[in-house]
Amino acid sequence: MDVLVLIGRVLFVLLFLNSAVGHLTQTRALAGYAQSKGVPAPVAATAGSGVLILVGAVSVLLGVWADLGALLLAVFLFPTALLMHPFWKESDPQARQTESVNFLKAISLGGAALMLLAFFSYAGHDLGLTLTGPLFHIR
Template sequence: MDVVVLIGRILFVLLFLSSAVGHLTQAEAMGGYAASKGVPSARLAVLGTGVLLLLGGLSVLLGIWADLGALLLLVFLLPTAFLMHAFWKESDPQARQGEMVNFNKNVALAGACLMLFAFFAHTRDLGLTITGPLFHLG
């Protein structure tokens, strides 16, 4: 069971860690895109979310307060869904569809983060982790 959860953690965070690298290494280009979506201080926001993705992803991956890491990823995903993928604002059907897919992906991943938070904060024996949870539920 411990190895299965570890493999799941690795697969789950690959998306977030690769996104963190993109945010931190391509902040100028990503900042321009974020600015076009109306994000204030877009370049700074891109760098900040890059750090959030990196910390959250590493936390879940390494099992260092993985419950907190799951919450950090949740804090990234929900605002990003609404700010960056507002499909309801798109008039072009193709653009609307693309934004809807990304919106739904972010909301689904946010749900997974919430479940991971509950799992990590509730389970006593997390197996292959460096620390136990920061929060304790039930």
């Protein structure tokens, strides 16, 4: 089971690691998109969210307080779904569909991150192939 969890962690964070690199290397370009969505302080928000998802993803990947890392990813995903993908505001059917898919993807990944938070918090030190145990203890 430990190896399956490790493989799952690696696969789960690939999207976030890629996104973090984009946020941190293409900050201005992504900030322009964020600004078009009405995000306040878009440059700071883009850089800050890049750091947030990088820390969360590396935490889950390495198993260093992986429960906290999963929580950080959820903290990123739910506001992102609402702020960046408000499909209900789109009048063009194709744009509405694209935003709807991205909204549901972010919400679904947020749900998976919450499950990981519970899983890591509950399993604690019984879960192998992590560098630390959980920060939180959910029972």
